[in-house]
């Protein structure tokens with residue numbers, strides 16, 4: 001069951017995603033978005049597109065198709081792209097059936113930016129991403145699975161990613177945001193924090209904060225990955241102030257568990273931060 005902190009309004013991306021799963025009677029995991037596209041009458045093509053374009057939704061009259069970049073090697077990324085485009089199709093269903101409408105993922109590269117306000121474009125992308133997450137990892141069932149695991153953090157995310165057929169990144173973000181623990185997941189590259197997500201409990205803790213674009217704090221375990229190439233996996237309980245500068249004196253004695261792991265063959269590191277109860 002959903003806890004009271006997850007309330008989705010009618011017409012929201014989550015409600016749309018759960019609604020389509022329910023109406024198509026899809027219950028088996030991992031979800032196959034290709035199958036959903038087929039049931040919705042959406043054709044999928046693959047063509048080689050520029051590297052900065054994962055795919056696009058095309059509408060010509062009443063017909064719709066999804067064009068996927070054949071250069072994408074990762075099956076989880078392909079699946080997420082198809083789910084994202086189905087989101088565009090269902091959330092922005094064009095009422096003008098005669099209008100030729102192609103939604104490319106990078107409008108600045110394809111000259112359609114003039115037709116879309118940047119804010120509206122970003123909102124549309126956020127909603128399509130939310131739809132994709134909820135189509136592939138519906139929160140009500142994902143919560144049951146994630147809370148029943150005996151493990152937390154990166155091992156749990158690994159298990160859930162296999163179960164749902166989703167990428168480690170998207171699974172990790174979904175897992176962390178839904179967690180009832182004070183935790184955060186940080187994606188860094190070449191020693192710089194590129195992106196992070198956190199739980200409500202982490203956000204509400206005044207001593208916990210992270211900043212995008214900042215170097216990884218020098219005492220954090222993740223900083224070791226830059227200097228020692230042989231390190232792939234590090235976990236320890238460390239002072240909270242290694243990652244955050246606590247706002248009040250009581251927080252200076254707080255501890256945080258850091259688990260950092262290198263993404264193989266890259267300079268990227270995933271870090272799971274967790275304040276023990």
Ligand SMILES: [Zn+2]
Nearest residue numbers: 084105125128
């Ligand atoms: Zn999009």
